[in-house]
Amino acid sequence: MLSLSLPDACCRDVGIVALPGPPDVPASAAEAFGGLPSLATAVDALGIQAVLGISLPSPTIFAQYFVFAVLLGGIYGLVALGLTMIFGVMDVINFAHGALMVVAMYTVLVFSDATGLSPFFAVPFAVLLLFVLGIIVYRSTIAPIIDAPQENQLIVTFGVLLILVSGIEMIFGSDPQQLGLNLGSLEIAGVFVPQGQLYALGIALVALAGTWLFLQRTMLGRAIRGTADNRDGAQYVGIDVPRIDALTFGIGAALAGLAGAVIPLFQSFTPALGDQYLINAFVVVVLGGLGSFPGAFVGGLIIGFIQVFGSAYLGGSTYQIVIFSAFILVLLVKPEGLLGGSTDE
Amino acid sequence: MTRPILETEGLTKRFGSLIANDRLSVTVEEDTIHGIMGPNGSGKSTFFNTVTGCYRPDGGTVRFDGEDVTGWKPDEIARRGLARTFQIPSPFEDLTVKENMLAVFTGGLRSSVRIPEEKRVRADELLELLEIDHVADQEAGGISGGQEKLLELGRILMLEPACVMLDEPTAGVNPSLRNRLLDHLQTLNDRGTTFVIIEHDMRVIADVCDRVTVFNQGQVIVEGDFESVTNDERVRDAYLGNAAEHDASLETLIGEGANASAAEEAESPDPGATPDAGTDPGSTGSADAVPAGGTSEAASAAASTASALSGIGTESDGDPWLVGEDLVSGYGNHTVVDGVSVESRDGVTCVFGPNGSGKSTLLKTLAGVVPAWEGTITHRGVDVTDNRPAENVDRGVTMLPQDGGIFGDLTVRENLLLGGYTVDDGTVREERFDEVLTSFPELEGKLDERGQSLSGGQQMMLSYGRAMMTGAEVYLLDEPSSGLAPSLIDQVFEMTRRLVESGAQVILIEQNVREALRIADYVYILAQGQLQFEGTPGDLTDEDDLVELYLGLD
Numbered sequence: 001m002l003s004l005s006l007p008d009a010c011c012r013d014v015g016i017v018a019l020p021g022p023p024d025v026p027a028s029a030a031e032a033f034g035g036l037p038s039l040a041t042a043v044d045a046l047g048i049q050a051v052l053g054i055s056l057p058s059p060t061i062f063a064q065y066f067v068f069a070v071l072l073g074g075i076y077g078l079v080a081l082g083l084t085m086i087f088g089v090m091d092v093i094n095f096a097h098g099a100l101m102v103v104a105m106y107t108v109l110v111f112s113d114a115t116g117l118s119p120f121f122a123v124p125f126a127v128l129l130l131f132v133l134g135i136i137v138y139r140s141t142i143a144p145i146i147d148a149p150q151e152n153q154l155i156v157t158f159g160v161l162l163i164l165v166s167g168i169e170m171i172f173g174s175d176p177q178q179l180g181l182n183l184g185s186l187e188i189a190g191v192f193v194p195q196g197q198l199y200a201l202g203i204a205l206v207a208l209a210g211t212w213l214f215l216q217r218t219m220l221g222r223a224i225r226g227t228a229d230n231r232d233g234a235q236y237v238g239i240d241v242p243r244i245d246a247l248t249f250g251i252g253a254a255l256a257g258l259a260g261a262v263i264p265l266f267q268s269f270t271p272a273l274g275d276q277y278l279i280n281a282f283v284v285v286v287l288g289g290l291g292s293f294p295g296a297f298v299g300g301l302i303i304g305f306i307q308v309f310g311s312a313y314l315g316g317s318t319y320q321i322v323i324f325s326a327f328i329l330v331l332l333v334k335p336e337g338l339l340g341g342s343t344d345e
Numbered sequence: 346m347t348r349p350i351l352e353t354e355g356l357t358k359r360f361g362s363l364i365a366n367d368r369l370s371v372t373v374e375e376d377t378i379h380g381i382m383g384p385n386g387s388g389k390s391t392f393f394n395t396v397t398g399c400y401r402p403d404g405g406t407v408r409f410d411g412e413d414v415t416g417w418k419p420d421e422i423a424r425r426g427l428a429r430t431f432q433i434p435s436p437f438e439d440l441t442v443k444e445n446m447l448a449v450f451t452g453g454l455r456s457s458v459r460i461p462e463e464k465r466v467r468a469d470e471l472l473e474l475l476e477i478d479h480v481a482d483q484e485a486g487g488i489s490g491g492q493e494k495l496l497e498l499g500r501i502l503m504l505e506p507a508c509v510m511l512d513e514p515t516a517g518v519n520p521s522l523r524n525r526l527l528d529h530l531q532t533l534n535d536r537g538t539t540f541v542i543i544e545h546d547m548r549v550i551a552d553v554c555d556r557v558t559v560f561n562q563g564q565v566i567v568e569g570d571f572e573s574v575t576n577d578e579r580v581r582d583a584y585l586g587n588a589a590e591h592d593a594s595l596e597t598l599i600g601e602g603a604n605a606s607a608a609e610e611a612e613s614p615d616p617g618a619t620p621d622a623g624t625d626p627g628s629t630g631s632a633d634a635v636p637a638g639g640t641s642e643a644a645s646a647a648a649s650t651a652s653a654l655s656g657i658g659t660e661s662d663g664d665p666w667l668v669g670e671d672l673v674s675g676y677g678n679h680t681v682v683d684g685v686s687v688e689s690r691d692g693v694t695c696v697f698g699p700n701g702s703g704k705s706t707l708l709k710t711l712a713g714v715v716p717a718w719e720g721t722i723t724h725r726g727v728d729v730t731d732n733r734p735a736e737n738v739d740r741g742v743t744m745l746p747q748d749g750g751i752f753g754d755l756t757v758r759e760n761l762l763l764g765g766y767t768v769d770d771g772t773v774r775e776e777r778f779d780e781v782l783t784s785f786p787e788l789e790g791k792l793d794e795r796g797q798s799l800s801g802g803q804q805m806m807l808s809y810g811r812a813m814m815t816g817a818e819v820y821l822l823d824e825p826s827s828g829l830a831p832s833l834i835d836q837v838f839e840m841t842r843r844l845v846e847s848g849a850q851v852i853l854i855e856q857n858v859r860e861a862l863r864i865a866d867y868v869y870i871l872a873q874g875q876l877q878f879e880g881t882p883g884d885l886t887d888e889d890d891l892v893e894l895y896l897g898l899d
Binding site: 222225226229230232233235238239240242 | 754
């Protein structure tokens with residue numbers, strides 16, 4: 001667990017950066033970020049600049065934070081995508097989302113170990129597997145109670161979470177695992193871009209575009225949006241709503257799988273990592289607007305920026321307070337979320 | 346005896362621009378049972394809510410028992426002696442029936458921690474009086490819908506109120522229990538409790554109410570005894586709708602409809618219904634009925650629509666395509682449709698009935714949206730009773746829900762395309778798409794706008810157009826004209842007629858009976874979930890009969 005929360009440390013306390021592992025590891029959200037040894041050098045350099053008496057950030061440091069924030073925000077957006085889709089169509093809050101991500105992480109691990117292929121080949125496999133798993137979970141647990149009050153479904157997905165995470169812990173233990181990839185960083189004009197996260201962001205954008213096109217351009221996609229818009233109305237035009245639900249849950253799980261599958265590219269993981277991402281994903285989804293796709297990315301970026309810049313300038317875990325203050329503020333001012341109120345944009 | 350116990354003066358309640366209660370002045374005499382009736386949305390429940398303090402009035406006063414209680418809190422008003430029930434009973438489901446009774450907070454915050462003996466005695470007495478003492482120790486979540494209603498009444502009576510306001514006490518209650526409930530009301534009334542009841546079941550009003558106030562559009566239109574109220578022309582207008590030609594007698598209107606139906610093949614009517622005078626059951630008329638008043642404009646429009654629907658290859662053969670037999674359905678433990686048999690016929694089959702009579706539920710049951718508890722539904726001889734709505738649409742049975750059911754966030758184009766969701770052949774879908782646009786040119790310029798941005802009339806066109814995209818041969822239309830300006834109602838009937846002329850069978854629910862009779866070829870009248878009448882419009886020549894049937898007076 002090297003160099004966690006680097007941006008946090010670099011301006012505030014250079015001494016901590018020099019240590020291999022900061023003693024006061026900030027809360028889970030920060031853990032999600034970082035984990036690449038190669039980054040340590042990158043930020044070490046920044047730390048040295050800080051030591052040289054630059055109290056205001058130089059353009060380079062600022063650009064560095066900006067890159068970190070975008071990368072982190074993109075991952076949060078990807079994590080939130082599947083969550084927001086399932087909620088938008090089915091009104092189900094899927095607590096198992098994080099657990100599905102964890103399944104994908106370990107799928108990538110097992111796949112790479114077993115085949116010896118690059119983990120990149122494991123990503124599509126994990127997505128496909130999670131799609132099938134999602135449909136099985138939907139059919140076996142949610143479909144029978146889809147008309148029950150919302151909290152019933154919520155609790156059922158919580159049960160699924162416990163089963164999946166405990167199952168993985170039983171098989172793999174709870175020690176951190178990593179793929180042993182060392183993708184390194186690109187350096188552009190003094191700004192370091194960690195490649196693992198760059199690929200993850202690229203995959204996230206492709207996933208967003210692909211899902212978007214599917215929803216906008218295909219008959220099935222329109223049927224999903226129609227069902228999200230008016231479940232009652234949908235059945236009157238012959239849309240088989242339970243089937244659309246199954247499909248939606250499958251796609252939502254596949255998106256969780258995608259998010260889960262790219263995280264090992266830049267971070268070590270444990271069975272508990274999914275929950276840590278899930279908490280932030282909930283904030284992201286509510287910030288952006290429940291059911292809104294671009295909202296998921298906007299919300300993700302907001303959280304990414306608050307986390308990176310907040311930990312850089314506010315010290316400790318203060319940024320967490322900022323995140324949840326922003327969350328509460330949005331709920332007060334615009335309860336439907338920044339881009340909420342519709343599901344198709 | 347003639348002391349007023351509850352008086353409102355100029356009581357007004359607004360929701361935004363909607364005036365739900367418009368200067369209502371109602372006087373309820375002590376020791377009477379006072380009925381409040383009025384069509385859907387006339388402000389009855391709002392009146393209750395405003396009087397009992399659930400809403401703050403925007404104007405006017407409420408006097409109860411000689412005291413001004415305007416603006417009091419609901420619990421204060423309840424303890425002052427003016428109690429109420431709600432339309433949907435909500436007992437504490439995990440408590441027993443008796444605990445529900447004892448849970449009533451008779452003394453406000455001064456209620457002591459221990460339940461006094463006299464409260465227990467009163468609870469026992471009331472349970473016995475209401476004849477639900479045999480379920481006293483059962484959990485309230487498990488009792489029947491009717492028992493729930495009685496429990497609701499019992500809980501209110503724990504407050505020993507001088508006046509009780511009941512919101513639809515008999516809705517969803519079976520006839521025998523309803524009679525019991527009414528007996529209890531009368532017993533309690535004899536003992537000195539005043540009742541104000543909102544009721545759709547006119548038999549209840551006729552049986553128990555001393556005086557009746559009729560609301561329409563938030564105003565009192567008439568007050569008097571039941572007899573004089575039901576004979577009042579304004580009341581008939583409120584319930585049956587204003588005919589466009591106000592001077593035209595109903596006979597003329599019906600005459601037009603009857604011409605159309607004369608050419609109809611008539612199934613021999615249910616023997617239980619009123620004698621079928623208009624048609625000869627043996628005659629097999631021409632299958633293509635031309636509805637009366639069909640202008641040449643309509644005919645040409647219909648020609649284009651006909652090809653849009655050609656996908657199914659419908660051909661009128663005089664048989665009913667969609668048949669429901671002895672249908673029973675409802676929600677939860679409330680039976681709403683109680684043994685109704687209906688058929689779709691060539692032309693327009695109208696279903697009339699007061700609010701809450703089960704019309705929408707009947708249509709939803711036919712469409713598969715609400716499962717049938719009993720009875721069978723067949724489409725072209727195939728049993729479709731357990732079909733899901735999607736399967737029925739695929740078979741050619743499409744329902745237009747009351748709100749149109751359009752996708753507000755999707756564009757008009759997407760709405761229409763989704764109408765063709767069950768159509769696998771892309772070219773057929775596109776042909777239909779073009780033809781729907783020919784029928785509704787107004788939509789063409791709006792294709793990329795969102796459904797919710799359209800005007801009410803355009804949304805209705807969109808829902809018709811979307812339904813036509815399914816290529817159905819049986820259309821179930823649930824009050825397509827509701828919420829539309831009167832000028833658009835003609836358009837709705839025009840579009841309905843087009844569906845018929847394209848060869849489809851249409852079942853239409855309509856509140857505006859007088860207008861709908863102009864296009865009806867066959868009529869069913871429902872009240873309290875049961876069929877009161879079926880036959881051709883020609884059988885309905887006497888408006889008094891119609892009023893009685895419509896109001897469910899038998």
